[in-house]
Amino acid sequence: xxxxxxxxxxxxxxxxxxxxxxxxxxxxxxxxxxxxxxxxxxxxxxxxxxxxxxxxxxxxxxxxxxxxxxxxxxxxxxxxxxxxxxxxxxxxxxxxxxxxxxxxxxxxxxxxxxxxxxxxxxxxxxxxxxxxxxxxxxxxxxxxxxxxxxxxxxxxxxxxxxxxxxxxxxxxxxxxxxxxxxxxxxxxxxxxxxxxxxxxxxxxxxxxxxxxxxxxxxxxxxxxxxxxxxxxxxxxxxxxxxxxxxxxxxxxxxxxxxxxxxxxxxxxxxxxxxxxxxxxxxxxxxxxxxxxxxxxxxxxxxxxxxxxxxxxxxxxxxxxxxxxxxxxxxxxxxxxxxxxxxxxxxxxxxxxxx
Ligand SMILES: Cc1ncc(COP(=O)(O)O)c(C=O)c1O
Ligand SMILES: [Zn+2]
Numbered sequence: 001x002x003x004x005x006x007x008x009x010x011x012x013x014x015x016x017x018x019x020x021x022x023x024x025x026x027x028x029x030x031x032x033x034x035x036x037x038x039x040x041x042x043x044x045x046x047x048x049x050x051x052x053x054x055x056x057x058x059x060x061x062x063x064x065x066x067x068x069x070x071x072x073x074x075x076x077x078x079x080x081x082x083x084x085x086x087x088x089x090x091x092x093x094x095x096x097x098x099x100x101x102x103x104x105x106x107x108x109x110x111x112x113x114x115x116x117x118x119x120x121x122x123x124x125x126x127x128x129x130x131x132x133x134x135x136x137x138x139x140x141x142x143x144x145x146x147x148x149x150x151x152x153x154x155x156x157x158x159x160x161x162x163x164x165x166x167x168x169x170x171x172x173x174x175x176x177x178x179x180x181x182x183x184x185x186x187x188x189x190x191x192x193x194x195x196x197x198x199x200x201x202x203x204x205x206x207x208x209x210x211x212x213x214x215x216x217x218x219x220x221x222x223x224x225x226x227x228x229x230x231x232x233x234x235x236x237x238x239x240x241x242x243x244x245x246x247x248x249x250x251x252x253x254x255x256x257x258x259x260x261x262x263x264x265x266x267x268x269x270x271x272x273x274x275x276x277x278x279x280x281x282x283x284x285x286x287x288x289x290x291x292x293x294x295x296x297x298x299x300x301x302x303x304x305x306x307x308x309x310x311x312x313x314x315x316x317x318x319x320x321x322x323x324x325x326x327x328x329x330x331x332x333x334x335x336x337x338x339x340x341x342x343x344x345x346x347x348x349x350x351x352x353x354x
Contacts, residue, residue, distance in 0.1 A: 001055070003057065005018055005021075005030040007026060008029050012024075014030065016057065032192070040236050041200070046201075047066070048065045051201075055194070060102050061102065063130060065094045067201070068085075070201075070202060071083060079345050080206050080345065081331070084350050089122045089123040089126045090119075090351060093119045093124075093351070094123045095197050096193075097124050097185075099194035100191055105131055105133070109133065111182040113185065114173055116138075117166055117279065119277055119353055134157075136176060138169040141161055144276045146354070147276070147353055193224065195224030195225065199225040203238055206344055212225065212346045214348050217278040217326070219280075221348070226289075226292035242296065244292045246289050246301070247333040249279065249308070249326070250302040252269055255286050266286040266290075268282040275305060277324060311332045321349075323351070326350065329350075330348050
């Protein structure tokens with residue numbers, strides 16, 4: 001779809017050939033705004049690329065990505081698990097990475113840079129290698145060592161562990177991008193567009209889904225899904241938007257806290273969870289998440305590391321599938337939700353890089 005970019009803070013707008021995801025005036029995050037009404041697409045699309053018409057216009061190489069299975073739980077028949085570990089780098093992050101890499105190539109970049117806690121870097125390292133461009137990865141000093149080795153094993157990325165946390169790594173990534181003409185990637189607008197495909201797939205696989213439960217870190221996934229669901233409703237693909245449920249790890253549950261206080265102010269929390277993929281103190285798309293919950297009649301739930309670990313074990317016992325802690329946050333939230341036997345609930349199992 002044709003689009004332009006708009007700053008979420010100062011509202012400045014830029015043509016689609018603007019080569020950044022950050023506002024040149026105030027350094028705020030940009031969003032993709034489409035020109036015209038979203039198109040009605042075949043809802044039974046099975047492949048990620050069946051939804052290309054819902055993505056920002058671009059020159060996409062059809063890399064392998066998405067099209068993951070949604071399987072019905074044996075023990076809880078109204079629960080359907082979206083198996084995102086079926087993506088090439090074992091998490092949903094690949095959906096956003098293919099869009100960011102395509103944009104980097106389109107604008108003629110030879111290198112991308114990103115700050116990450118692990119899965120996003122692994123995904124970007126993988127696709128930049130396929131695309132033949134360099135990847136500079138900056139990670140906080142407390143990053144999961146298994147994830148660090150996996151990224152290094154891709155073989156093409158330059159990985160730097162900084163002294164400081166993820167927020168500092170993000171600042172360094174921004175300055176690196178400016179100094180070295182590297183395309184800044186991460187939890188920004190093009191990634192959000194790629195994450196949208198999750199909603200298109202889920203609703204195609206489970207028409208009439210009543211709830212979608214989503215693990216939340218920076219909240220790019222849930223806000224992308226909300227954007228997609230609004231597009232789907234406006235094009236007539238669906239009549240009703242399912243309730244969106246945001247799940248955070250206890251201790252880094254700033255959105256849950258704001259939701260409970262019925263406030264629009266999200267307060268930073270220093271993460272203490274072992275679920276590193278969702279250990280985010282102040283989610284970038286937190287306000288969009290509160291709006292998604294409000295508009296869909298959804299909710300926000302916090303789960304403990306112990307509750308996630310229990311789900312990790314039972315998923316392995318029930319289906320032989322290994323997922324990471326943050327990946328099963330959606331299942332851990334189930335006992336805390338109210339739903340009826342006729343409800344059809346999609347639980348996003350977001351990743352499996354243990
Ligand atoms: C496995 C997994 N689940 C959930 C999330 C949270 O996604 P988001 O940051 O888009 O909220 C991440 C992010 O890194 C992840 O890797
Ligand atoms: Zn701005």
